[in-house]
Amino acid sequence: MPDIIQLLPDNIANQIAAGEVIQRPASAVKELLENAVDAGATEIQLIVTDAGKSLIQVIDNGKGMSETDARMSFERHATSKIKNIDDLFHIKTMGFRGEALASIAAVSQVELKTKKADEPIGTYIEIDNSVVKKQEPVAMQTGSSIAMKNLFFNVPARRNFLKSNPSELRHIVDEFIRVAMAFPDIFFSLTSNGQEVFHLESGSLKQRIVQILGNNYNAKMVSVNEETDYMNVYGFVGKPETAKKTRGDQYFFVNNRFIKSAYLNHAVMGAFDEMIGKDSFPMYALFIDLDPSQVDINVHPTKQEIKFEDEKIIYAFVQSAVKHSLAQFSITPTLDFELDxxxxxxxxxxxxxxxxxxxxxxxxxxxxxxxxxxxxxxxxxxxxxxxxxxxxEPAAATGNEQQAVDNKTAATNFLPLTHQAQHTSDKLIQLHNTYIAVQTNSGYLLIHQQNAHERILYERFLNAVEGKPIATQRSLFPVTVELTPADAAVLNELLPDMLTLGYQLEPFGSNTFVIQGTPADIEQGSEKNAIEKMLEQYKHFSTDLKYSKREKLMRSLAWQQAIKAGTSLTEKEMSTLINDLFACSSPNITPTGKPTYTEFKKADLDKMFGR
Structure with missing residues (x-):
């Protein structure tokens, strides 16, 4: 029997390694940006074309590499950061993976230009599918420029799994933000398809957070700064009024490396206890500095999940630091009474x-x-x-009042078939500006106005995408809305579906859109607010992978446009709402499964009162 075990060729071994390291264009962006930071750069430019599928290029003014180092950097397990096993537990640099550049070269066509400060001329290397095609001297400034073209050109199956350009660009923006926020003293820029998306001048941490997350946070952040011999925690948290329905603006960094930690997030949420709603998420950008030997950063391929030697101490310290800052700035919970x-x-x-x-x-x-x-x-x-x-005792109705009552008594078709014959009410009652009570012969129905309106709107949108587009009302004075780059990438992806649902938006500059038209029932003057709230809710639904992009959009718009609890309605508005609800195919639940109404039987009420 011949031997069957054999060593894989280098190019195949590199492609297998690339499967863990380079999952999408954003993965390569992360590796290249971190290497530029480690090179001591003060200016880093990221250039992408077709959301990184055609080109990802990082240009930095760091220390550069010698000719030998430039060639060695693409070998498997090549690194300048680790010399012995103990170094793994004392890592303070960002990019230390070893196989990162080898993996990138295995799934793309790479061009590297690099030059050290003390050398008169630089080195140019061209690699295709892990094979060096060209190496020659090149004239350039100190630093490095690495370009990877045609990602996954030699692994078509992997390329087919990539999402749409707006979706992939969103992931790139996320990785860019995570590195740029950790190093506010470095200039960063991001250019996509020739258009500058980010231009982040070096400055303070607060300036960098505002540059990235938007000017609305400028006066609404609280500084966190606690130091001990064991660890330091510093950064900013948003005031309670800035809390959102999504976790988007939440960043944890350990020794300047972005991490995801549900455990530490719970600590921060605990500090905000009773200040924000249970379904709201505060903004925070918090940095933890501690001895690298107290942290294991090798538990996950992306290095975004880590383990602390003593998690309980970290948890308690983070929660205490945030609580102390909120108390110091007189941000305390207040009782909220519903006063008319x-x-x-x-x-x-x-x-x-x-x-x-x-x-x-x-x-x-x-x-x-x-x-x-x-x-x-x-x-x-x-x-x-x-x-x-x-x-x-009710006063005698005037002529107009009597007409309104007559109009309502004519609306007998709003109940399900089981209730139509029993309906006896000539009056609709709104309770707490949230519920609508409707009397029937067998008892009464209690309808939740927001849930009911969500169902009505959702079915209207469903009809629109199935061939009956909603008419757009053109704006007399078009409004512009400026978004963060991440939100702009999301909105770009949604534009075709939004047009079907009655929203006509046109890109206007890098992250700005002109609202040319909206559905007729959107109040003039509130278009900008409607778009911003819809995006926030869309991101909230985006955590659920089982729904399509279109489904998430319809649910987001239904939630955003629905009449909110606490809104006073006229009798005509209540009557229309109930008519529309029971004309729906599924009138009893919202798109997310909440009940729209509940029924109370007269017999059950009699029992409650011993009758």
Whole structure:
């Protein structure tokens, strides 16, 4: 029997290694940016074409490499960071993987130009599928420029798994932000298809966070800074009012390396306890510095998941640091009472309580009864209260009021078949500006107005994508909306589907869009706010992979446009809402499975009261 075990050729071994290291263009971006940081660069440029599928290029002004180092850097397990096994546990640099450049060269066509400061001329190397095609001297400034072209050109199956360009660009932007935020003293730029997306001048950490996440955080961040002999925690957290429905603006760095940690995130959420809603997420960019020997960063191929030697100490320290900062800046939870704003305009509130009024009240027998000791049970002169029944007897309806009642009684087709014959109500009642009560012969229905409207809108959008596009109302004065680069990449991906749903948006510059038209029921003047809230909700739904992009968009728009709980409705609006709800194919639940109404039987109510 011949021997069957054999060594893999280098190019195949490199492609297998690349499977762990280079999963998509963003993976290569991360490796190349980290190498540029380690090279001591003060300026780093990232240039991508076709979301990195055609070109990813990183240009830096770091220390560069010699001719021998340039050639060696593409060998498997080649690194300048590790010389013995102990070095693995004391790593302070960013890119130390060893097979990163070899993996990149195995799945793309690479061109490297590099030059050291003390050498008169640089080195140019061209590699194709792990094979060096060309090596020659080149004139250039100190630093390195590495370009990888046609990613996965020799592994078509892997290329087929890449997402759309806007989706892949979003991942690239995420990786770029994670490196750029950790090093605010370095200039970074990102150019996509010839258009500059980011231009980040060097400055303070706060300036870098505002440059990346948007100017709305400028005056709404709290500084965190705690130091001990064991570890330091510093950075910024957003004030409670900036909390969002998604985790997007949350960054943890350990020794300047971005990490994902549900454990530490829980610590921060605990610090915000009772200040924000359970379904809200605060913004934070927190940096933990501690001895590298206390951290194991080799537990995951991307180095984004790590293990601490003593997790409990880290957890307690982070939570304490954030709590201390929030308390220091007088950000404490407040009680939120639902007070009707109309109360503030009543005479009793707005007009002064004069001496004349005070003596008039004090002389009444009712006042005396409740202020004399042991007299609360005794009410004298009951004639003063003889008109109490008038509070509970409906006044005679005017002509207009009667017409409104007649219109409502005509709307008998809004209930499911099981209720239509039993419906007896000529009045709809709104409770707490959130629920609508509808009487039936067998009891009553309690409808949640926001849930009901979500179902109505969702089915309207469903009809639109199935061939009945929603009409767009052109804006008389088109509004521009400026987004963060990450959000702009998301919106670019959604533009065709949004047009079907009645939104006409056109790109205008790098991260700016012009809102040319919206659906007719979007209030003029609120278009910008509608787009921003829709994007926030879309990102919230994006954590669920089982739904398509279009499905997430429809759910996001339904949630964003629905009448919110706490909104007062007229009887006509309530009637229309209920008519539309029971015209839906699934009137009983929202797109996310929440009930739109619940039924209370009269028989059950009688039992509750012993009848």
């Amino acid at each position: 704003s109309n109360i503030q305009h009543l005479d009793a509130i707005s007009k002064p309580f004069t001496e004349e009024k005070k003596s008039s009240v004090a002389s009444s027998s009712l006042y005396n009864t409740f202020t004399k000791k042991n007299q609360a049970h005794f009410i004298e002169n009951r004639s003063e209260l003889k008109h109490w029944k008038e509070f509970y």
